Amino acid sequence: MKKIAAFFILLSSFQSSYALQWNQIQEPTESPVTSVGTTSNGCLSGGQAIPFEGEGYQMVRTSRHRYFGNPKLVIFLQQLAKDIHKSSSGILLIGDMSQPRGGPMNSMHASHQNGLDADIWLWLSPKQLTNNERENFAAPEMVRNDRTNVTKNWTQTQVELIRLITEHPDVERVFLNAAIKQSLCEQSQGQWKWLRKVRPWWGHDRHVHVRLHCPENEAHCKETAPIPAGDGCHELEWWFSEEALNPKKSGKKKSSPKPALPAFCNAVLNAQ
Ligand SMILES: [Zn+2]
Secondary structure (H helix, E strand, O other): OOHHHHHHHHHHHHHHHHHHHHHHOOOOOOOEEEEEEEEEEEEEEEEOOOOEEEEEEEEEHHOOOOOOOHHHHHHHHHHHHHHHHHHHOOOOEEOOOOOOOOOOOOOOOOOOOOOOOEEEEEEOOOOOOOOHHHHHHHOOOOOOOOOEEOOOOHHHHHHHHHHHOOOOEEEEEEEEEEHHHHHHHHHHHOOOOOHEEEEEOOOOEEEEEEEEEEOOOOOEEEEOOOOOOOOOOHHHHHHHHHHHHHOOOOOOOOOOOOOOOOOOOHHHHOEE
16 A cells, blocks of 8 residues: 555656756856746756845845846846835845746746746835744735725835836836736826836736846847737736636646756756
């Protein structure tokens, strides 16, 4: 019996063991910097750890060991923190980036694999968080329970944060809850070109997911399909339909086989 049980445990862990390999690596490679593949099927060579604190920001949930990125992402985040600190005096709380060598994660994210994604909390902290708070804080909700509008926690500080992020030329897109995009669209009245980069997605009601473009001269890096033209404000309706607000859970979902990672990632994974 024991053997059979062990076999099934092995079988069920097979899928995640792939992610576990990447999860267990503690250090980035010392090889030249390059983001490899796409954000949802890739890895990171020569990743850089962002310091846990800097001017205007703190890293949160650092115990997850996901504070590595392409140096271009590290520079972007540090500059953003300085800029938003100047206008709001709040402290930017930065969450997951990538694992030391990127790659698939065993929980929570399908992307964040090649060092170009970061999650930033929408609530800015009025004070430095303690170590304990950094791990356990609960950020205020920006979207109402019925998912149709923002809460009073969504203020001009958050609008300014999203503007600063999306107007940066290195930013490819951000993901935010549809209710937040809707609120931005109402305020924009068709004037804010940067709204094009704000893409609606489920969740993302307390944090914004930021994705950078592939850095120049990193030939292994692949961009995802470009976002459509226009500010996307007229295509929001579906997000407030029953189908989108309360998606049916479709029983047992057959998970399609994951595509193989780019071959270059084997070298990244196995580098000393
Ligand atoms: Zn994210």
